[in-house]
Amino acid sequence: MTDLADLPAWDALKTHAATLRDVTLRTLFAADPDRFARLSFAFGPLLADYSKNRITAETLGLLTELAAARNVESARAAMFAGERINRTENRAVLHTALRNRDPAGVVPVEGADVMPEVRRVRDRLKAFAEKVRSGAWTGATGKAIRHVVNLGIGGSHLGPMAVAAALEDSRRADISLDFVSNPDRAQIEDVLKGLDPAATLFIVASKTFTTVETMANAGAAKDWIVTQLGAGAVTKHFAAISTNTDAAAAFGLSPDAVFPMWDWVGGRYSIWSAIGLPLIIGCGYEACDQLLAGAEAMDRHFETAPLEQNLPVILALIGVWNVDLLGMAATAILPYDHRLRLFPAHIQQMDMESNGKGVTMDGRPVAVDTGPIVFGGGGSDSQHSFFQLLHQGPRVVPCDFIIAARGAANGGGKSRDLLMANALAQTEALMKGRTAAELRGVAAELVPHRVFTGNRPTTTLMLDEVSAYTTGMLIALYEHKVFVQGVIWGVNSFDQWGVELGKELAKSLEPAVTGGPLADKALQGRDSSTAGLVAAYLKAKGSP
Secondary structure (H helix, E strand, C coil): CHHHHHHHHHHHHHHHHHCCCCCCCCHHHCCCCCHHHCEEEEEEEEECCCCCCCCCHHHHHHHHHHHHHHHHHHHHHHHHHCCCEEECCEEEEHHHHHHHEEEEEEECCCCCCCCHHHHHHHHHHHHHHHHHCCCEEEEECCCCEEEEEEECHHHHHHHHHHHHHHHHHHCCCCCCEEEECCCCCCHHHHHCCCHHHHHHEEECCCCCCCCCCHHHHHHHHHHHHHHCHHHHHHHHEEEEEEECCHHHHCCCCCHHHCCCCCCCHHHHHCCCCCHHHHHHHHHHHHHHHHHHHHHHHHHHHHHCCCCCHHHHHHHHHHHHHHHHHCCCEEEEECCCCHHHCCCHHHHHHHHHHHHHHCCCCCCCCCCCCCCCEEEECCCCHCCCCCHHHHHCCCCCEEEEEEEEEECCCCCCHHHHHHHHHHHHHHHHHHHCCHHHHHHCCCHHHHHHCCCCCCCCHHHHHHHHEEEEEHHHHHHHHHHHHHHHHHHHCCCCCCCCHHHHHHHHHHHHHHHHHCCCCCCHHHCCCCHHHHHHHHHHHHCCCCCC
């Protein structure tokens, strides 16, 4: 594959970027009264405004030519066709199949249609969740399940936890949902304090049933159930999402409560799979089906729309423009709706784990910067924490503002107006800034402190409301955006080898921090810092 930096389309963008270097967003808006209409995109209940980015129609044209030169359309087709585009792991990438709701839909992987098995698992999840919700599935003492605790980490934790918050208005009031990921016992013990063991169901979300952190928490949960209810109670108080049925059975789980995943579903893309079981139990199958429907609608748009009219493609290309042509290394995700407060953490993993790569598909060092540093938080709180850096820091950080025109049942009226005024004012302030000439009655020595350079790009995504459908659309939009950027940069967005080294070293270091006869051997060859920190830890806990 030709290096990105060697393409004529890339050279054209670099030349174009130089012509815009001294052009401000104020100037661009003043020159084009219809800029918003030209540089915004409506798709169903979603409106995307990217007019406050430092782009022109010519920029988008050149970026589209780049997408064509990088064969985005053929890469997109290969993904939907079930080809093994995750080449370093020799896997297809088919999270889109999990939200394919067409009863006659066919998604082949090397000639075998995966949809019959997807539908079978979907039906099993629906049936199991209904048993729990109706009280037909009870705990060991006959009590109905009223507490569901998800034990996972990474994609099996961040995704469902974020969606649970988004679907709060669909939640059953008499079924609590908790999410535990940290192997620090403090987290699970804090959760268990308020629960009735006889009415608690744990869901162990681990594809291999060997994930260290998840299994540590599963062991703690099992000890709690056995202590409170006896060893025979385990089968009624645990379910699992795993392909390792033997290990699940050895743990004590009923086959009826073990649900599979497939190797073509990556963890950060797994919310659409059985990983969504706690959501189906807590929010009901209808709400989760609407989540799939919203994502499916975005899939069909992404799959069929031409590049220049394709929302995920447009936003992906603007992201590449900001990162590589304008030198902006970070992106902030800022939802101004309480229901989406956990969304930034999910997108952070999706983006940074997917495109935080230093080599291309063919193993060569990347020629340009790849994935941005993604961070964020609830917009209102963030205004009073890190927005200072966004407005006046020397590093420019593009921002995605996510807003909803209508709020939850009690989140409308004046409170929604106040929220919208704040969000839109921030995008205006980041775009315009404030010049020294616009300051009035300010002491001369304070003027430099109160000037804002502005010219800081933002994209605003406005939903009609935060619903299951729009949440599904929004997540799928970011998934496809990340995929397109990976294609442009020439990296594999679907592996995560960078996560593995730390896991391997932790396993080899565990005997050292545990102490005992194997500690010295585990420390052999370690650097002095690691060895010194282990020694300090052992001393603090009173081990020799």
